[in-house]
Amino acid sequence: MIPTWHGIRVTASSSCAHGVQSSDKFTFVPVCVGGLRQRTMASVPYYDHIVVGCGGVGSAALYWLSRRAGKGVLGLEQFKLGHDNGGSQDHSRIIRLSYHHPRYTRLLKDSYQAWEEVEKESGLKLVYKTGGLDFTLKGPLEEVMEDYAKAMDSQGIPYERLDGPEIHRRFPQFEVGPETVGLYQPDGGLVDAARGNAAHIQLARAHGATVMDECAVLGIERLKSGLILVRTGKGEFRCRRVVVCAGAWVNDVLRYVGTKIPISVSQEQVTYFATPNIKEFTKDRFPIWLYFAPDYILYGLPIHGNTGSKIGIDYGRTHVTPGTRTYTPDPVREKASIEFLQKYIPRSLGPVLYTKTCLYTVTMDRNFVLDTLDAKGWPEIIVCCGAGHAYKFAGLLGKILSQLAIDGRTQHHIDDFTFNRPAVTDPNFKLDFYLGGNKEDTLMAKM
Structure with a gap:
């Protein structure tokens, strides 16, 4: 039992006391009681x-x-x-002015500027503008892209509407036809996370x-x-x-x-492919991209930090806690990514370099x-x-x-x-x- 005198509780380690603490407030008194050394709360680093x-x-x-x-x-x-262990450590993350709601597009220009200030002070290049392509199939999914267009319009952000043949003409890596529509915004790119x-x-x-x-x-x-x-x-x-x-x-x-x-915590993943067509997927030739599917959004980035093209599925909904996440990639999502690339960007494929997991921490409305x-x-x-x-x-x-x-x-x-x-x-x-x-x-x- 730890002795108490006049409302003061004494705490000690095996070798010496670290202080005495008031029972009604966290104030340490700089005196010795029973040979135990005291300290004041003022000595706690501030x-x-x-x-x-x-x-x-x-x-x-x-x-x-x-x-x-x-x-x-x-x-x-x-x-x-x-x-x-968390969600922000990898070679690259997408940065873009194309977003789904004005609450974000009105912040994005200042986001670029904030990165520019860090680049200026550090002398390091952190942001690479590759251009950004959002695309989907004609039909109900076009309405989602219209939300992106309206959000950019609200902030005067320039973009182009591209049909499938024009996407393929500009970026022949994409095997898309007249059934496809897209938005192209030239300032999209990646941040070296x-x-x-x-x-x-x-x-x-x-x-x-x-x-x-x-x-x-x-x-x-x-x-x-x-x-x-x-x-x-x-x-x-x-x-x-x-x-x-x-x-x-x-x-x-x-x-x-x-x-x-x-919040909902989920284990997510990205996969890097050792494409033999390296030159076609460098930052000066290949844009970051988003594809809108009925149940999820796929995204990809050009080569950066290693020699692989990169693909991910936004919010795959594998719910975990930080203590239960496995770091083991999900083969179902890896297979879905491969099948998508086989159809739309086949020349980006090659042997899997690796699949890396991370955590999403999402609010209920994201x-x-x-x-x-x-x-x-x-x-x-x-x-x-x-x-x-x-x-x-x-x-x-x-x-x-x-x-x-x-x-x-x-x-x-x-x-x-x-x-x-x-x-x-x-x-x-x-x-x-x-x-x-x-x-x-x-x-x-x-x-």
């Missing part, structure tokens, strides 16, 4: 801002916070930096930020001083603001403040969460959930998070990403997985 999770969005938040707060920023990553994450972290350190990996969060509490105490496997830290970018582990963090986000926990009584905590399609926005989302943390506001339009919406507040809200069209008017309702 940072203005703590970022939890240093993946795509978290590393960007760390960078943008460090540009303004310097040494007052701490980043915490539960795994090693650069790990592939692994390099982008690393650049954000290294630049944040250059600005004075501290980054600790293999440092899981084990608790969050509010001190009577008004500061937040974050407990980790490597010690305790005080701060004014906590920015949570924990991906599939977001609710593991939020449970410490008594809340959670309704829209971002980007908001404080003010309504839950924790205005000091800011949360971002990228809903399985955030990497292209990562630089901008990090900037917005820094503005919310430092200024309490942002000039960017994020009203659609609050906690106060049915997909977050209604426990009976049905998952809307298809990333196309409005929630009230999805493809599934049209078919």
